Amino acid sequence: MDIRAQLSMNFHMDKCIGCHLCSVACKNIWTTRRGAEYMWWNNVETKPGAGYPLTWEDQERYRGGWEVSGGSLRLKLLKGPGKIRTLANIFFQPNLPTVDDYYEPFTFDYQNLFNAPAGDDQPVARPRSLITGEFMEKVVLGPNWDDDMGGSPLYAMNDPNLKGLSESQKEMLTKFHKLFFFYLPRICNHCLNPACVASCPSGAIYKRGEDGIVLIDQDTCRAWRFCVSACPYKKPYYNWANGKSEKCIFCYPRTETGQPNACAHSCTGRIRFVGVLLYDADRIEDTAKTPDERLVEAMRDIILDPNDPRVIAEARKAGIDENWLIAAQQSPAYNLFKKWRISMPNHPEFRTVPMNFYVPPLSPILHQAKSDSGGVFDPESMEFFNAIDKMRVPIRFLANLLSAGNEQVVLESLKKQLAVRMYRRQQRFGDVGESVVKSVLSQVGLTAQDAEDIFRLTALSTVQERFVIPETHREAMTSVDPRTMFEKRGSVGFGPKKKEFLGRTW
Amino acid sequence: MNQFLFGGMPYVLLMTAIIGAIWRFRSNKYTWSSQSSQFLENKTLFFGSFPWHYGIITILLGHIFGIFFPSAILAWNGVPVRLYILELTALSAGFLAFFGLLALIYRRLTNTRVKALTTSWDVLVLIVLLIQVVTGLGNAILYRWGSNWYAGAAVPWIWSIFKLSPNVDYVSNLPLITKTHIFNAMIFIGLIPFSRLAHFVVINPYKYLIRPYQVVRWYRKGGPTPNIVQYK
Amino acid sequence: MDLKSCKRFFGKGLQLGLGLLLVSGLAPAVAFAADQAAAPAPAVQAAPAAGAAAPVAEAAPAEKGSAAVGKMYFMGAKRFSNGGPPCISCHSAGVGELGGGILGPNLTKVYADESKNPLINSVWINNPSTPVMGPVFSNRNVTDEEVDNLRAFFAEQAKGEVAASSTGTFAIIGLGGFVGILIVFNIIWSGRYRNRNKGTAHDALWRNYGGKGGR
Structure with a gap:
């Protein structure tokens, strides 16, 4: 048994009102840089809908995730012998989504509203591409383009999840008095079997052993872009300006100090719950290979009971800190996913063993x-x-x-x-x-107690109950920068250090 | 002049490459990237990137192989049919690279998104590469069996450079096209650390074939090994 | 047949036609070039060569070496004992289907040329002052015995005709190989490119929707 800890976020979709506060909080902290304008590490999709990037769930198109062939797991990315085939396609990736599949980032020419010369017409602010800087003829896609378009025959009807629905059920999608939609907030799933890590030729992407957060080493990334193609959730993004891939970092600078992630903290609907899960790393491969119908069950099996004395003993042996064990015992993620069994993973059939769970609406x-x-x-x-x-x-x-x-x-x-x-x-x-x-x-x-607890957690819970995030023992870490936040300001984060040399930022 | 171009400049440019690479790697590793623009445009790139890389890597490996095993090349070329096979393969790969390079240049000049990202370094790199490929094709066609006299005349010069006693005579009387090819190659090497050519010094991908799929890093003192083998 | 399938049909036909054209055009082109290489040689060289070759062949003193061994040295089948590159690297002498190199002068008639014949000796070849050969062979001398064999070989070759330079053939076959590689690429990756060319996900949505929309 190889016990590891994993930070997991749970979403109560019944309570999501689609206000996008989470997206905006994330955007403001992490992705307001050049090249990252189009990225939404956290985004909220309307389901049924095409999502972001459009139809990301359609793996016939994007070929992300894993598939089981001949009893072993391999990346769906390319057919044929995995790794060599991957390297052979390093120069041009057949399945890489382009910026048009997300949207071309744009702003508006607001200055024109003030500076336009006097004339017969009202001045307008034309859209301007943030990539080329030129005016765009027409904005054809944007952030949350299909937001609340539950009845749209274009977006909702093209939702890849509609397969297997009867005609009458499909009819409900477009009939106004019958239509339904709900919201699906998405961040990186910080999977146990991440396809992005497995596909990275540079070895730049890694899963942190202590808290299971999947990160991209920005210094090692060489822009081979395989993570973008391989991730079935399309959560690593390629920064076209810097030539590096970036992804949701689970706000690790916040969680390391015990604070909830920006998206979770800002959530007005209080739909998010963050907690620690203990899992058995030896069984990841078997779990990922489980047939579709037993997949969720297998994922529940791999999560261990933090109150079991044997598990506690093993976890201590594996070097998991005491405060992490206590957090695991109080974890809302464990309760929702394993104990009460009311939350479930998003698209487990991609076989990355995702670690964010959703309570269905x-x-x-x-x-x-x-x-x-x-x-x-x-x-x-x-x-x-x-x-x-x-x-x-x-x-x-x-x-x-x-x-x-x-x-x-x-x-x-x-x-x-x-x-x-x-x-x-x-x-x-x-x-x-x-x-x-x-x-x-x-x-x-x-039991009545369970019902009481579920009610308590989903309806009345305080910040401390929703986010049980143990602090990381930074003093015991080797690779954590020992400087305080104050000393580090201006010198860390995404993007190159600013050095001008012969007209180029190095 | 020859002494300067082929006796002195190699050292200058080699040192530029080495010191520049170390400097950039240490001072700002973040910028070490292939700066792919496939994300912005991927239709013309298909016709550019594939032929270019496959062609140029074939050629480049041939050149590198020749440096280290010139006698193996001469032995292989001993039978005319084998010589022709080698030369024709190399020439085809050269045409392939040329075609790809033209497509890439066309893309860079015409696509507005790619143009918006193009720096003057990229233009310089493309010019150097174009000169290199054109002169290389010129060598192959106009002064053919280059694989043979490369192994016979140019490789000893390269080794004389490595041995710190440059013997310029080996190359000083070669045709102008060949000399341009050689000198341009040195400029190419000198450019590596300062441009997107940095991705040409590929340090990582070979590891991909031997490492397990999953990478786990521990940042705890005395934690488990940096990479835990979950499975191959 | 609607416009879309029409377009696809034509596209496929065009691709197939182009491929066939290239393949079918290539074979005659190569053959033609080969003819070109072979045919003009006698026509151009016939008159002067006939005059020159005959007396030399008679006058030439018997060479000590063996022409067969010399040929092996020339072609590189047998390496020079000190490691020098074979002559064929830079010189032609009427051997090989595509001829020899053209960096140096054509040596087919070198034996018959009275001003150059005396130069075929190890002293001149190994002399550092010759332009390209000098530095190569002054470091890797050819031996007298090897030159003897070469002399015999050249004497043999001087009886023949100067073959036309087959640079064109070489380039055309190279181009053919390039086109061949492209065709192979096209076959291997055709689905891949077509997938990409179906456009963005947004285009796909509009296609499913049945409208033109989008942009």
Whole structure:
């Protein structure tokens, strides 16, 4: 057993209101530089929708992630013997998305509003490309281009997750009175089996052993761009100005000091939960090879119980600090993913074993249940979960998005959430009935205490409860810069040190 | 003049390359990159980058092989058919590189996005490379069986440079095209540390073939080994 | 047939046609060049060579060496004992399908040329003052015995005709190889380029949508 710790973020999609505060917080801290304008390390997508970059989930197009062939894992990137084939394509990558698949970064010529000479027409601010500096004829794509376009026949209908949906379900996508959409906030998944790391010829990308954050060594990166192609989530981005790849760094300067990530901290919906998971690194490969239908289960298996004395002993032996163990025991990520089993990974079928988990959205079910059965909770009926089959967001769609097509996993989570609502309604209004609540909870395998805890965590939790991030013992680290933040200002971060030599910044 | 060009300049430019590379590597490693622009434009690049790199790497490996094993080349060329095969392969690769280079230059001149990223260093590099490829093709065609007399006449000169007793006579009477080719090659080497040619000094990718897929770095004192083998 | 499939059809046809044209055009071109290389030689050289070669062949004293061994030295099948490069690197002497090198003068008739014949000796060859050969052979001397064999070889060659320089053939075959490599690339990577050329993801969306839209 090789126990390691991993920081994991959980998203409660039911609570996401799509306000993009997380994206803006991330953007303002990390990606306001030249060459990074188009990057959104954190972005919020409307589902169903094409996403960012457009149709990123369509691996027939982008060929990211892993596939199992002949009993072994290999990168889907290129057919044929993996690594040699990779190197042979180093000069031109067939599957690399271009800036047009994201969007051409642009600004507006605001000066014209002030400086335009007097004339008959109102002056306008024309869009100007941030790459070439020239005026753009037309802005055809932009950040969150398909935001809230849930009913769009162009964007929503082209969502790759729609495969396997019946015609009537697809019809719901465009009928105004039936359409649905929800939001999918995405950051780098900091996978256990990252395809970006595996594809990097320079060895610049690595996973940190202590907290599992996947980082790109900016000094070693040589712009071979394989990470961009290989990552199925398209979360490493190529900085075209500096010639380096960049990606979400899980705000490690913040998490190292115990602060939550910028995106998580700024979240108004309080949908994000950050905590420590302990996992068994020896079993990563087996987990990644598991067939689709058992994939989520296998991922839950690889996460270890931090309260198990054997695990604690092994973890101490593996050098995991005491405060990390305590954090792991209080981890909201562990509770949501493993203990209560209500969150699940995004597209586990890409086989990178992603470490961010999503609680599937429930809201449309209640609405549907109400209209169908004349009330949210019909105390006369013992079949409370029938309404789930009639929900607006098709289970199939959620299963394609979150559980590699296994509908049971999604159903389990939705039923649990529904059960917690019934439990709360009984507590608040008492109109459901104790016995009904008891049977509902036992049907989904929750105790009253669990229901209480789930309610507490998802509805009332404080910052300390949502973000259980242990501090890194910086004094014990070798490669951490010993200087204080004050001493380091202006000398660290992304981008080259500013040195002008013969008209070029070195 | 010959003494200066082929006796002195090699040292100047070699030292420039070595010292410059060390300086840039130490002072600002961040800028050491291939500066790929495929992200901005990938249609013309397909016709440029593939032929160029495959062609030029074939040629370059041939040149390097010749430096270290000139007698092997002469022995291989002993039978005319083998000589012709070698020369024709090299010539085809040369044409391939030439074609690719023209496509790359065309792309750089016409595509507005790529043009916006082009620095004067990039232009200089392209000019040097174009001269190099054109003179190389000229050598191969106009003064053919270059592989033979390269091994016989130019390689001893290169070794005399390495042995610190430059013997300019080896190259001083070669045709002008050849001399341009040789001198331009030295300028090319001198340019490596200052331009995007830095990616030509490829230090990393070979490791990719032998390392495991996953890389894990520990930053704890006395932690496990830097790279934990998860699986190959 | 709608416009799109029409375009694709034509594109494929054009590509195939171009490939065929290149392949079919190449073979005659090479053959023609080979003819060119072979054909004019007798025509140009016939008159003067016939006159010159005949007396020399008679007058030439028997050479000590063996022409066959000399040929091996010339071509490089047998290396000079001190490591000098073979003559064919820079000189032609009517051997080899594509001839010898052209950096140095053509040596087919060197034996018959009375001003140059005496120069075929180890002293002159190893003399440092000769332009390109000098530095090479002054460091890696040829021996008298080797030169004897070469003399015999040159005597043999002087009876023949001066072959035309086959530079054109060489370049054309090289070009042919280049085109061949391109065709192979095209076959291996055709799907790849076509994938890329389907355009951006946005174009794909609009295509699925069935509209022209986009840009």
